[in-house]
Amino acid sequence: MGRNSVFVVLLLMIFSGCKTGKFVFQDNEFERLKQAEVLENISANNSNIKNVFFRRSSIKMDSEKGIQTFRSNIFIYPDSFIRVSVLAPMGIELARISFEDNRIRILDRMNRVVIYSNYNEVYNKFGAHLNFDMLQNILLDRAFSYHLSKGISLEDYHFSIDENQYFLSSMKERQYQKLVSKRQFEDVVYQRIWIDPSLFLMRRTKLALSEKSINLDIKYGEYIKQDIVGYFPESIKIVGNDEQQNQVTVTISHSNIRFNDDNGISFKIPNKYEKIYR
Numbered sequence: 325m326g327r328n329s330v331f332v333v334l335l336l337m338i339f340s341g342c343k344t345g346k347f348v349f350q351d352n353e354f355e356r357l358k359q360a361e362v363l364e365n366i367s368a369n370n371s372n373i374k375n376v377f378f379r380r381s382s383i384k385m386d387s388e389k390g391i392q393t394f395r396s397n398i399f400i401y402p403d404s405f406i407r408v409s410v411l412a413p414m415g416i417e418l419a420r421i422s423f424e425d426n427r428i429r430i431l432d433r434m435n436r437v438v439i440y441s442n443y444n445e446v447y448n449k450f451g452a453h454l455n456f457d458m459l460q461n462i463l464l465d466r467a468f469s470y471h472l473s474k475g476i477s478l479e480d481y482h483f484s485i486d487e488n489q490y491f492l493s494s495m496k497e498r499q500y501q502k503l504v505s506k507r508q509f510e511d512v513v514y515q516r517i518w519i520d521p522s523l524f525l526m527r528r529t530k531l532a533l534s535e536k537s538i539n540l541d542i543k544y545g546e547y548i549k550q551d552i553v554g555y556f557p558e559s560i561k562i563v564g565n566d567e568q569q570n571q572v573t574v575t576i577s578h579s580n581i582r583f584n585d586d587n588g589i590s591f592k593i594p595n596k597y598e599k600i601y602r
Contacts, residue, residue, distance in 0.1 A: 365524035399588030
């Protein structure tokens, strides 16, 4: 895997799941709570997680260039780091990535280098203002505001019911379409979030980045019962496009998950590795 190829993996490590007792969502009537009550229930989810270790995950990427499959392990220490080990089919580690609050470090095993980067490079390559908090929230299936860095939280989002789920949006659909029609959408990001009314987990979120004409649709699959944390998504499917409107579909699944186990993924830099700063 070349140095640029490593960054393809950066957006693919955002998913979780396991297998024991599935939860099948029912589209039945439910008690309509107020926005503040829904957000309070969302905040209570996963509050007892110390760390999460996703093992033996499979990542399948389907694009016009063909189908690529990656294996990986992902270790999350909330509010501290996300570490990803990218594996070849035979189990050989190709790269180890550490996402932290203000930097990204990559151990490129194939080229024997350590790359020091940041989230600005992710934006330059993919057109998305990703940061550590966003990656963490998606991995842990926590509803988040893309605009939080601008002081706009989910409390400021529009609240309604859609498809028998709680629905949050950064602006109203009519307002967004008006901006698009008048081409007054420079640096406008339109986010929509669907929340399951039974589990208060994010079942889907869609992002439209108008400045670069990029769209991202993240859907969570069935949910699995866990003793420590309740339910967790079994899989995630992402459909997105780049600035040239080439579509990419990423499907993630896992066969093993551990909670509150400190035996995760370390990040030690070999002395002989070349250091590259970007």
